[in-house]
Amino acid sequence: MSSRFLRALALSTAAAGLAACSVVGAGAKPQAATDVVLVTHDSFVLPKPLIRQFEDQSGYHLVVRASGDGGTLTNKLVLSQGNPIGDVAFGVDNTFATRALDADVFAPYDVALPPGASRYVLPGDDHRLTPVDNGNVCVNVDTTWFAAHDLAAPRSLGDLVKPAYKGLLAVPGATTSSTGLAFLLGTIGRYGNDWPAYWQELLANDALVTDGWSQAYETDFTQGGGHGDRPIVVSYDSSPADTVPKGSSTSSTRALLDTCFRQVEYAGVLTGAANVKGAQAFVDFLLSPDVQKALPESMYVFPVRSGTPLPPTWAKFAVQPRHPFSVSPARISQDRDAWLRQWSDLVSR
């Protein structure tokens, strides 16, 4: 046999092998009547046993379509309004909720809210968005770093523009990250119309603006995975619970509770959903005690149901601010895009 023939044989065998790998065979199945399609952002996670429990109890099969962040999710819903890509959405937050509501993306569902949840309802909403979780975007500091450098850690937003903290802050961008947008709204809540001046000072003080939260926290923050060299970072009130060194009883970071902006994530039934009943069942499920209890470990957020037990490290290290800054939904709805433009302009100047 010639080597050419052998080579051809090897090639065709390889081709056949590759063809077996193809996903073409695994075609799209049309949505079955028992399917509930959840559209969400890519941070959505729940323990598998819980999902199974939902499917067993409700008789529905959950299909998850997750991609992008909260902003992308909202825009996807807006663009596919009337011909939704699923039945139920989770993950639209209070920074983008008005855009979705204005576009009539969600259908009303008068859910029975669990105790304590009503204070998270979006003001002015008529039973379309159901609050599921909340968390605060706060400035975090590396306490070990400040101790080692014999420097008092900052306490407020105003401290961040002081020369002592020059070049120490990493902040995710408001236009590319929902964390960043929440922080921007926090500064607007604190400084009102003077926020551009504050940001100018912040940038002049060598604040590092990064693409996303991960870069700020994981790459540039001294306590992140990449062990960067900025000891101040914009993250969450729950972040300190993840920086407890093995065998230690204290966290190496602390959230500054006077710098926070509260994010609330909502779920809702989509207008034009194929499986409305299933969608409603899933919203109910998200509010159930089991899911509410799993939220901190799964998605780093606090439950909205009061009395839900928190994991031990959370109970100890994840402290929620009493009085986070806030901006009214109407104002966010009206000015968000102008603020983002202005912010983008400031940063890229």
Next chain:
Amino acid sequence: MTTPPALQVSSLSVSYDGVPAVAEVSLDVADGQVLAVLGPSGCGKSTLLRAIAGLEQASGSVSWHGGDVSRTPTHKRGFALMFQDGQLFPQLTVAGNVGYPLRIRRAPGRAVRVAELLDLVGLSDLAERYPATLSGGERQRVALARALAASPRLLLLDEPLSALDAGLRERLAEDLRRILLAAGTTAVMVTHDHDEAFTVADALAVMREGRIVQTGAIGEVWRAPVDADTALFLGYARVLAGAAAERVLAAAGLPAAAEVALRRSALAVSDRGQIAGAVLSVRATPEQVRLVCRTEFGDVDAVASLDHRPAPGDPVHLRVDASRLAPLGTRSVEGRASADRP
């Protein structure tokens, strides 16, 4: 002590992936001399030429008038190389191609020199044409003019005529000789065609399997090829050995040798011939009749005049022409032979 030769190549070797293409080649070329390196295709003669030009990584040395140029890059050697297919620059006109070496040197009076060179190669009226529109012969003339424009110390010609058809080749070979003489250029030409070599060159180096097997003045090599293969390559029709060689040499009145190479016309039908034989086959050409005859020592080629036309089976006598045969193995193989101009 004589002055060193113009080009001196010593123990030059080139190998590809450990396989030698040129092995320990040594050559001398005198000023103004044209040396032809003759050999079958694949014998390494083109590689040798490229190594002399500095285009191949080689061991050994290449000297010019005693100065070693082995480490000198191609463009500083002053050796121009003319390729088998000319390698004209397609984006330049004929005049542009010929003027290229002058432009590199920023030589004054470029237009005049280009016109002279085109005149020399007989292409004055094609100056503004592009290479793509030229015939093969015209292209080679342009390539020659371009190579000469570089005023090379040494001109290297790689099978300059072999891409052309037979008639054109013959004419161009004569032109080439004339042009080289007129320019007084020292040159090394590589070819596989002995006629071409004879027409153009003064001296000959025969190359086989990467080695030079014989060098000398062109007539000298031609008269006394070093061995049977060389003789056959130089156009001898047949090589006889042993008793046959002895008989033929004796008949020619020459001393005995182990082998003798015969040209086609070395044996002619003649009543006074000393060798008897019988005609095996007959073939007529416009000038003579070609025969194959059986003799007591074997079959040989012979010729007869047209008016004397034997038929197969006829008995004939053959006369030996001593000037048309060459006894082999009478001179040493090695040795740096150079020939002066005739």
Next chain:
Amino acid sequence: MTRSSAGRLAAVAAAAAIPLLVLGIFFLLPVGGMISRGFVPHGRLDAGGAVAVLGRPEIRRAIWFTVWSSLAGTSLSLLLGLPAAHVLHRLDFWGRTWLRALLVVPFVLPTVVVGVAFELLIGESGPLGGLGLDGTPAAIVAGLVFFNASVVIRVVGGAWESLDPRPAEAAAALGASPLRVFRDVTFPALRPAVVSAATVVFLFCATAFGIVLTLGGLRYSSVETQIYLLTNTLLDLQAAAALSILQLLVVIGLLVGAARARRTPDGSVARTQVRLRRPSAADLPALLGTGVLLVLVVAPLTGLVVGSLRVDGAWSVANYRALQTPGSHQALLVPVTTALVNSLRIAVDATWMSLLLGLSVATVVTRRSRGRGERRLRSVLDGLFMLPLGVSAVTLGFGFLITLGRPPLDLRDSPLLIPVAQALVALPLVVRVLVPVLQGVDDRLRQAAATLGASPFRAMLVVDLPVIWKPLLAAAGFAFACSLGEFGATSFLVRDDRPTLPVVIFRLLSHPGDLNYGMALAGAVVLGVSTALVMLVVERLRVPSVGTF
């Protein structure tokens, strides 16, 4: 036999029907959908409003930044890529094939990973942090060169490899210095390839998104980041459409200009098998350039590998072992290894799709034209399939959503959408690899086969296949690697339970925890190694010439 010119035009169109249909459904329709939404904001055409967007100061700044950073990135990629193309494709030295495979790796790394790799290096705490490059335009341009030098190497190197060396030797033998030989002989012969490479690199630079955001720290906005911002954050579709149109116009202009510029006076550049030679002193400048590029490529990659092997300040392979898990805090729904398998399977589909489409397009484009109209039609087709290079992934992603959601084109949930989108991204590369090869096939050979009684299909088997099968495999390698690394469009379409490796890496990076971070680095290394392996296999096939753009 003669056919009317209209008949021939129809035949050309018919042969291109399938690729056109795919391009139409999966590219023109979605992009057109997004753009028309922008131009018809409230049911009324408002083109003026869209055009006025271009006058905004921040948009003008973005356009200016895009132009100069892309020019800088392209020039530097050429400056470092050309010597490397010479060294890697003309010189013979140990480890050449490995080096070639290594230098292609950056091209397929997702930008998130490149961002991390550069941050590890030039970030404030990195070994080069002292240079203060982080967040500067210099870092962005370095990132662009890191990505695109490999394009120059492959495109120009492919042409260089088979370039007949004799014209250059002839010039040298006439007294031309190496620099002069390059200027007078080598460069003119390489010009089509260089122009093609420069065009594609410029497109890649101008549409670079992640690099500008990650390495520029949002301080620099380009047209592409503006489109992202306008679409994904502000949902200002009108402005986004205006910018997309601008982008498309520039791309078309560039393609037309490139097609002109790569036309040589003598189209038939001789192609031969060239014996590689050992490096000599004259190659020193080229070797030096290659060395600089090597440092630029190897340093961030090394940082990545080292980072992936460090756990709690000690050496460990724990990050790699963890790839079999879904990460800490359930960062993922599936283990990273499963994502790798998904990536490979999707890449297989994307590869055969892009080969099938690319082969049809290349065949149509290279057949001899009769008459001007036909020639023009063929060159329009040629350019049309290059367009996906010049459109934002975010435009395409949202476009899929709004145009492919209703029967008969209810495709937005189809698992085929990802490989199709990736195939469209790889298609220009595939076409560019195949076109020069098919162009080199003498049409008379096909005619000879036909006179011997071969059907057109048989003639193709006999005449084209022997010439094209190696380049086809090379194109397959390219498409496969492209698909493995594709992030932009994929991240829009991917399903969480069936993620690809780049998507998983991105997710791991956006979840807190040292383990997730380490796993992301390990995953990136795995992705890079997989790509390099594919490229090594392609190298082993010793494809003599890998195309021009």
